[in-house]
Amino acid sequence: MKKLLIGAAALALSATMALADTVRMGTEGAYPPYNFINDKGEIDGFERELGDELCKRAGLTCEWVKNDWDSIIPNLVSGNYDTIIAGMSITPERDEVIDFTQAYIPPAASAFVAASKDVDLSSAVIAAQTGTIQAAHVASMGGATLVEFATPEETIAAVRNGEADAVLADKDYLIPIVEDSNGELMFVGDDVALGGGVGMGLRESDTELKAKFDAAITSMKEDGTLNAMIKKWFGEDAAVFD
Incomplete structure (x- = not known):
């Protein structure tokens, strides 16, 4: 019986250790x-x-x-x-x-993307994903109006459908989107260092x-x-x- 108890305890310990090593x-x-x-x-x-x-x-x-x-x-x-x-x-x-x-x-750059190079970012409606450093930055810009979306795809869609004048996001995320847009979308303004x-x-x-x-x-x-x-x-x- 004692051996069985020791064996069971060892098995339980092994299972606990395995569980602890799963992240x-x-x-x-x-x-x-x-x-x-x-x-x-x-x-x-x-x-x-x-x-x-x-x-x-x-x-x-x-x-x-x-x-x-x-x-x-x-x-x-x-x-x-x-x-x-x-x-x-x-x-x-x-x-x-x-x-x-x-x-x-x-630390990497964030960037603005718009459907027109004539967007005035100081007074624009700017989309950003909820809870991001980009959303916080837009909120601090003063004259700009922040519109927040749950997903990054929705921020891009807002610019495409005219709901927002521009989007602010990680530049690494935006580069392929701009490249694949056939000129529909473009970078505007200066990059922003955040985080x-x-x-x-x-x-x-x-x-x-x-x-x-x-x-x-x-x-x-x-x-x-x-x-x-x-x-x-x-x-x-x-x-x-x-």
């Missing part, structure tokens, strides 16, 4: 090339490839969870997944609610998990694989780490 990676699945849903219905993109590599280096098993952007932080805090890896810029406001790893994308780079979001209590991912990110920076991955997904001119 649920929360992402939006709607912000290419950072993350998107491919033709097979799977989460894909830069952050899928990056997240899988980070988990491999950290000795963790990844499970991917799709979540809408507007509830992505609350659902992390409530335990529906263990990380956010979704093109989330590191900001002081977010850092008051959750914790961040070091950046895996350096402190993109990092993984974690609950503030998960200090050990943060340390594991920080170590994995550092190793990818040191051996050059992170910069190579950034260029693969964002192009040879993308901002990389020194």
Whole structure:
């Protein structure tokens, strides 16, 4: 009986350890090339490839969870997944609610896109995704009017249908959209530097998990694989780490 109890206890411990080593990676699945849903219905993109590599280096098993952007932080805090890896810029406001790893994308430009080069951004109606640093920036611009949408696709649609004069978003997201628009959409105004780079979001209590991912990110920076991955997904001119 004692041996059976010891065996059961060991089995339970093994199961607990396996569970502890499984990390649920929360992402939006709607912000290419950072993350998107491919033709097979799977989460894909830069952050899928990056997240899988980070988990491999950290000795963790990844499970991917799709979540809408507007509830992505609350659902992390409530335990529906263990990380956010979704093109989330590191900001002081977010850092008051959750914790961040070091950046895996350096601070990058945000840009305005419109259907006319004559748009006056100082008084325009500007679309941005809800809960983003771009929405906060537009709200601070003074004469401009912010219109918020739940998804990035809706912000582009608002410009196309005349509901908004321009959109502000990550330039990396906007470049392929402008290139594929056959001149319908164009960059206007100056680029805007926002945020402190993109990092993984974690609950503030998960200090050990943060340390594991920080170590994995550092190793990818040191051996050059992170910069190579950034260029693969964002192009040879993308901002990389020194």
